[in-house]
Amino acid sequence: MFRMFRYFYGLVITILVLLFSIQLLTQDVPNKYERSINSPFISDSENNEDLITSTTQVIATKTMKPTTKRRTTKTKKFDKMTLPFWNLTFEEVATNYQQNFHKTSLTDAQLLLSNITEFESLVSEACDQHFTDPEDKNDCVLDYTMQRRQRILRESCSILYNNTKLPRYSYFDYYVLQARKLVWCPVFKAASSNWMENIVMMSAEPRYKIEMYRKEKRYDQPNTLARKIAPLLGESRYNTFIKNQPKPVTFIIVRDPIDRLISAYRDKLEKHMPYYYKTYGSKIVTKYRKEGLKRFGEAYYKANRSSGYLNPPPNRGGNEPTFWEFVRYVMDGGTRNEHWRPTNQLCSLCSKLVDFDIIIKFENLEQEESYFVRRLGLDTFIPKRWINPTKDLKTTHQEQREMYLSVLNEYELCRITKIYEKDYRLLGYEPPTPDGLNFKC
Known part of the structure; x- marks a missing residue:
C-alpha cells in the first residue's frame, strides 16, 4: 500500500512540473536580435x-x-x-571591370599566334584605331594580352587532358573578398606577400579591427592576417559565390617556373632560416652533401660559405644546402612546399569552375598590376609597395639566373624543367632546355 502511494504521489508531482514548464514556454519572450x-x-x-x-x-x-523605453541608436x-580604405560597392568592382574591358576583335588564330612580335603588332594596330590617349591604348593592349593568356590556358588544358576528367579545384587555396566580388589564388614567390597586404587593404573590415588583428602574434604574418580577413568559405558557399552575377573577378599572378624555383631557394634555404633549415635544409644536406663533395670538390664548398653564389647572404653559416642539392631534392619528389610547388597544383588552372579573368605575369608586374587595379577602379586605393623582395643590385636578373643554372648539367636541367612542364605549357613561358618541351630525359 505504501509503495502504491509513493508511486501515485511521484506521478502527480511529475505532471504538475510538466504543466508549469509548458506554461512558461508559451509566454511571450522578446526575441534576440x-x-x-x-x-x-x-x-x-x-x-x-x-x-x-x-x-x-x-x-x-x-x-x-x-x-x-529603449535608448535609440543612430544607424x-x-x-x-x-569602409575606411575605399568606397566602391561590391557590384561596382565587378561591373567596372566588365564594362571597361575591351573585347578583342582578333580571331582565335591571331590570339594564339606563336610569334609574339606579330601578335603585339596586330594588337597595337587594333588599339590605335580605338584610342588616342596613351593610357587608354596601354589598357587596350593589355586587355588583348589577358585574352590571349586565357585562350592559351584553355587550349593547353584541353590538349593536356584531352577530354579526360579535369582536376578538381582546390577552393581552400583561394582568398575570396565577398564584399568586393574578388577571387585571388596566391602563387608564392610571385608577389604573394604584396597581395596578402592588398587583400587586407581592400577588405570591408573596419580599420580599428585590422589594427587590433595586427597586434596579435598569430596574425603577425601577411598570410595569416589575410586569411583572417578573407576566411575560407567552404566548397558549397564558394560554388554559389563564383556562379553569382555579376560574376566575381578572378585573378592570379604567375612567374617563370625556374625563376620562381631560384627565388624560393634564395629566400628560404640559401640563407639560414631556422624553420626552413630544420624542416628541409638539414635533411637535404644529409642526403646530398656527400654526392655534392664528389662532384664539386671540397674547395667549392669552402668558398663563399658553401653557397656557390658570388655574393652569399651574411647569415649563411656553411651548413645550408647549395642550389644543386636543392634541385636534387626537388627532382626526387620534394615539391610539397607551396613556395616551389608547381603553379598548376596550387591554383587548379584547368578547373572548369575557375576561369581566370586576369593572368598577371611577374616579369611585367608593375605595368600589369597598375592596369589591373585601374580596370577595377582601385588605383587610388592600393598603394605601390614591395614586401619581401630578394634583390641584388650587383648582378642583373639574367646573370643571377645563369649563375644558378650553371651548376646543373643537361640531364638535371631537363628533369627539373619536366617537373614544371604543365606550368610552361599552360602559362606560355619559354623553357630553358635546348629542345624546348621535347624532353629527352
Missing part, C-alpha cells in the same frame, strides 16, 4: 558584426515592441566611415 539574410552588405569575415549592426537594428525596431550607413 538576429542577422538578416537580406542584409545589403556581405561581410568578408564571419565575425564582422559591426558591418551588420545598422541592418539588424532597423529590422529589430520594426518587428519588436519593447516593453520599456550607420555603409560609407567611408564603415
Whole structure:
C-alpha cells in the first residue's frame, strides 16, 4: 500500500512540473536580435558584426515592441566611415571591370599566334584605331594580352587532358573578398606577400579591427592576417559565390617556373632560416652533401660559405644546402612546399569552375598590376609597395639566373624543367632546355 502511494504521489508531482514548464514556454519572450539574410552588405569575415549592426537594428525596431523605453541608436550607413580604405560597392568592382574591358576583335588564330612580335603588332594596330590617349591604348593592349593568356590556358588544358576528367579545384587555396566580388589564388614567390597586404587593404573590415588583428602574434604574418580577413568559405558557399552575377573577378599572378624555383631557394634555404633549415635544409644536406663533395670538390664548398653564389647572404653559416642539392631534392619528389610547388597544383588552372579573368605575369608586374587595379577602379586605393623582395643590385636578373643554372648539367636541367612542364605549357613561358618541351630525359 505504501509503495502504491509513493508511486501515485511521484506521478502527480511529475505532471504538475510538466504543466508549469509548458506554461512558461508559451509566454511571450522578446526575441534576440538576429542577422538578416537580406542584409545589403556581405561581410568578408564571419565575425564582422559591426558591418551588420545598422541592418539588424532597423529590422529589430520594426518587428519588436519593447516593453520599456529603449535608448535609440543612430544607424550607420555603409560609407567611408564603415569602409575606411575605399568606397566602391561590391557590384561596382565587378561591373567596372566588365564594362571597361575591351573585347578583342582578333580571331582565335591571331590570339594564339606563336610569334609574339606579330601578335603585339596586330594588337597595337587594333588599339590605335580605338584610342588616342596613351593610357587608354596601354589598357587596350593589355586587355588583348589577358585574352590571349586565357585562350592559351584553355587550349593547353584541353590538349593536356584531352577530354579526360579535369582536376578538381582546390577552393581552400583561394582568398575570396565577398564584399568586393574578388577571387585571388596566391602563387608564392610571385608577389604573394604584396597581395596578402592588398587583400587586407581592400577588405570591408573596419580599420580599428585590422589594427587590433595586427597586434596579435598569430596574425603577425601577411598570410595569416589575410586569411583572417578573407576566411575560407567552404566548397558549397564558394560554388554559389563564383556562379553569382555579376560574376566575381578572378585573378592570379604567375612567374617563370625556374625563376620562381631560384627565388624560393634564395629566400628560404640559401640563407639560414631556422624553420626552413630544420624542416628541409638539414635533411637535404644529409642526403646530398656527400654526392655534392664528389662532384664539386671540397674547395667549392669552402668558398663563399658553401653557397656557390658570388655574393652569399651574411647569415649563411656553411651548413645550408647549395642550389644543386636543392634541385636534387626537388627532382626526387620534394615539391610539397607551396613556395616551389608547381603553379598548376596550387591554383587548379584547368578547373572548369575557375576561369581566370586576369593572368598577371611577374616579369611585367608593375605595368600589369597598375592596369589591373585601374580596370577595377582601385588605383587610388592600393598603394605601390614591395614586401619581401630578394634583390641584388650587383648582378642583373639574367646573370643571377645563369649563375644558378650553371651548376646543373643537361640531364638535371631537363628533369627539373619536366617537373614544371604543365606550368610552361599552360602559362606560355619559354623553357630553358635546348629542345624546348621535347624532353629527352
